[in-house]
Amino acid sequence: MSVWLREDRPRRGTPPLTRDRIVEAAVAFLDEEGYERLTMRRLAERLGTGSTTLYWHVKTKDDVLDLALDAIFGEARIPEHSAEHGSEHNPGRGWREGITALLGEWRAAMLRHPWSAALLNRPLLGPNVLARTEFMHATLKGAGFQGPRLVAAAYALSNYVIGAALMRDGGDEGAERAAADELLRRDRDLYPSLAEHGHPSGNDWDAAFDQGLVYLLDGMAPHATGREA
Known part of the structure; x- marks a missing residue:
């Protein structure tokens, strides 16, 4: 038990x-x-x-x-409730701000403790987990997500931040980047797009996380009123 x-x-x-x-x-x-x-x-x-x-x-x-x-x-601070999280009929912008703040805090905590992301397949029933999950679900509900759509939205957001933390849980990034660059220079005919834009190990992880979250929330925004886009 x-x-x-x-x-x-x-x-x-x-x-x-x-x-x-x-x-x-x-x-x-x-x-x-x-x-x-x-x-x-x-x-x-x-x-x-x-x-x-x-x-x-x-x-x-x-x-x-x-x-x-x-x-x-x-360690992941729950955002203040002073922001307008909206309602089913008026979702506003506060829901995005609240979700962005929470996921940023969560990712930062996992990066401080790299082992944590690998254990998230365990039963998550502790008070800290439940309080933060409740905040995310309540914020999404206030934005107009209901039932299976709310579950899908929360699932997508949670898996995004977990994946972002796992991608940073590696060895020597400097050595990895050098090896990746050498591989792409050698095989640029096979991987022209990667050779042009760079292997993921050479990117700014923090900026990539922030921009990726914007894309994800942009895709969710048309559904935040409770109506299909």
Whole structure:
């Protein structure tokens, strides 16, 4: 059962270890070594405690990963609600601003913690995940998206930002770019468009993300009134 669906076990007195400390240590470990190398024993060693104490708070490695992933979502600030997000009859422009701000925050958080994007196939039931997902769904609903169209819009936006984060989770970008440039110079007859415009590894990822999101939202905008374009 997911850690989010179990009640915390009561403990007498002041516990020597807290869930917050466990999550903080887990995120630091994951940033340094990645999720493949995380074990309960190594996490307990990092916390300076025994495995028995650690298991009192979290039952499995999956618990730790779920908690750490939700903490990463918590770094993505939810946009202020002062902007006009619109309604089904008057979608306005605020919905685009809110979505753009949220996805920018989410991507930035995942880039600070590259391991996080690879774990998003897990059950996402933590309070930070749900709060941000609720904001996105409520904003889209306020713009006029309903039912399956709302689900499709949220799915497209979520997958766009996840893909953008995964594309940046690589090795030495300088070496990769040099190798790609050499390949395209050698085989420019086979890949003339790539040779002209450059391999993706040589582009400005931040600018490409921002412009790509504009294209995506432009495509969604005609449907924001609740009517088909």
